[in-house]
Amino acid sequence: MSTKPKTVLIVDDDEGMRDTLTAILKREYRVLRVASGEAALPVLNREDVDLILLDIRLPGISGFEVLRIVKENYSLVEVIMISAINEIETAVQAMKHGAYHYVTKDFDYDQLRSLVRNASERQDLNRQVLTLSAQVADQTGREFIVGASKCTRDIVDLVHKIAKLSATVLILGESGTGKELLARLVHRESGEPEAPFIAVNLAAIPRELVESTLFGHERGSFTGAHRQQLGKFELASNGTLFLDEVGDLRMDLQAKLLRAIQEGEIERVGGTKPIKTEFRLIAATNIDLEKAVKEGRFREDLFYRINVIPIRLPPLRERAEDVPQLAEFFLKRYNARFRKRIQGITDPTMAMLTKYWWPGNIRELENLVERLVAVSDKEFIAEEDLPLEFHFAQLEPVGTTAKSLFEGATNTFERNYILRALEKCGWNVTGTAEYLGIPLSTLKYKMDKLSVRQLARRLRGA
Structure with missing residues (x-):
């Protein structure tokens, strides 16, 4: 992208000095000129000024007063103060008020160009600081992962x-x-x-x-x-x-x-x-x-x-092939962050992750892996480490084949409902039948039909 020239405002009641400064700077900068502080303030409101060359002794409001207004209202504008006489006290006062530098009117042309250039560079640095602080603080590992899908x-x-x-x-x-x-x-x-x-x-x-x-x-x-x-x-x-x-x-x-x-x-x-x-x-x-x-x-x-x-x-559910690569990426990230040495995720566990619905998408997957890494002291993350909802999401247990979409949905609902009831009742089958208000024989039949016993054994070991 092209970079437009910066705008320099010259504020000096001496027309000859305004002409001299303009001649020195016009090749590198867009130059605006006024003869007083009162004339400078409307220009600052109207134009996007970057740098100011400001005479200390002005008719009307003084250069120091203009400097104070600039620093209060346009903090990124750099100001170079100019004086006809070399007074240390004046120079110190200018710097205290926020001026970038102080020069006398018998300046060397090349030195003035260098000074304006340095002031411009400092302004760029200040803008970069603001830009960097506005960006996201933790950039580490923030990259788009290209999965297998x-x-x-x-x-x-x-x-x-x-x-x-x-x-x-x-x-x-x-x-x-x-x-x-x-x-x-x-x-x-x-x-x-x-x-x-x-x-x-x-x-x-x-x-x-x-x-x-x-x-x-x-x-x-x-x-x-x-x-x-x-x-x-x-x-x-x-x-x-x-x-x-x-x-x-x-x-x-x-x-x-x-x-x-x-x-x-x-x-x-x-x-x-x-x-x-x-x-x-x-x-x-x-x-x-x-x-x-x-x-x-x-x-x-x-x-x-x-x-x-x-x-x-x-959504992640439409690109389940990406889950293994994303999970491994997050595992490495949180291994490093928590100083863990978890070697990987077991194949059955990865199969469960791939089959899950992921309503929270990649953010949910990352949060899960972060939590698992934080609490695990094992070499591999296994099925029993996953929360209950991941076990409930296994829609087709071994040995069960749904004859229709409706039957599959009904079986899934009944299976998950029974598992949650068993968990609530401490995995006591008789107590669960009483809690559900159904005969014990009916519950046992449902548990066999829906392969709940195998899932329950896995969950109780979790």
């Missing part, structure tokens, strides 16, 4: 085709399917992996804070806004902005998002000037946006703007 491999093939394009990507999928990890994969494959990746979960931000979080705010724009703050759009400059749960965005903010995409500019809360932005947008949602458009909950024009390259992430 064809659908996952097809998704990764598509990512390789579109990653280097600037087109907007819309990732569709249930919660826990790995939408953010897929977005990070797109970012890494874009050819600029060092550029910022800013992730925002819109559903996790209080409604009243969403606007200032996304677009930033000016000092004093609302109660508690004690300083200027950059929004996620600015922090993602020349990188990738990932908006998760975009379907939860309020209608008024949908309009501002549309403007940011179409015009490439945003406006901070309380701001009066547009700010140019350049980023790659990846949006994600777990709701049906087309249905939301028909119901008037999502703007149709915004939907078409973000639905340029849609990628559907199927």
Whole structure:
């Protein structure tokens, strides 16, 4: 992405000095000029100023007063103070007020260029610090795992085709399917992996804070806004902005998002000037946006703007072939984190994991493996280590063949219901029959028919 030149504001009542400074800097910077502090303040409100060369002795409000206003309201702007005389006390006072440097008007041209360049670099570093702190703290191992299923491999093939394009990507999928990890994969494959990746979960931000979080705010724009703050759009400059749960965005903010995409500019809360932005947008949602458009909950024009390259992430139950590789990956991760030496997961246990429904998708699988690794002292994770619901999920026990879908569902319900009743009654068959209000002979018949005895033996050993 192209980098626009930074804007330097020269504030000096001496026209000759303004001309000299402009001639020195105009090749590398966009230069604005004013003759007083009073004239500088409207420019700061109107323009996106990066650096200021500020005369200390000005008519009207002084350079020090302008410096104080700048540092209170535009904290990222770097200021170099200029004076006709060399006074140590003045220089010290300038630095205390937050100036980057202090020079006299008999400066060397090359030294001034170097000084402005260094101030610009410090501003870049400060922006990078803000960007890095806004990114997810724990990046370790956060990668999209390519499993054995064809659908996952097809998704990764598509990512390789579109990653280097600037087109907007819309990732569709249930919660826990790995939408953010897929977005990070797109970012890494874009050819600029060092550029910022800013992730925002819109559903996790209080409604009243969403606007200032996304677009930033000016000092004093609302109660508690004690300083200027950059929004996620600015922090993602020349990188990738990932908006998760975009379907939860309020209608008024949908309009501002549309403007940011179409015009490439945003406006901070309380701001009066547009700010140019350049980023790659990846949006994600777990709701049906087309249905939301028909119901008037999502703007149709915004939907078409973000639905340029849609990628559907199927739930884990539709790609069960991926479960073994994901489970092994999480096992290695939490072995390292908890300093354990669990060698692996037994084949029967892996078969149970593969057969499970996974309503919480990959996130549920990761949480399960984390818990198992944390509490286990054995070499291998076995069937008895799994929670009861994984045993209940075994729909077709050995020796039972369902004659129809309805019969299979009925058998599954009865089997799970009896197992839970047995567990509640301490695995006492007579007590369970009384608890269920059925004859003991009926319960024994059901247990034999549904292979409950074998499952019960395994569960009691768990």
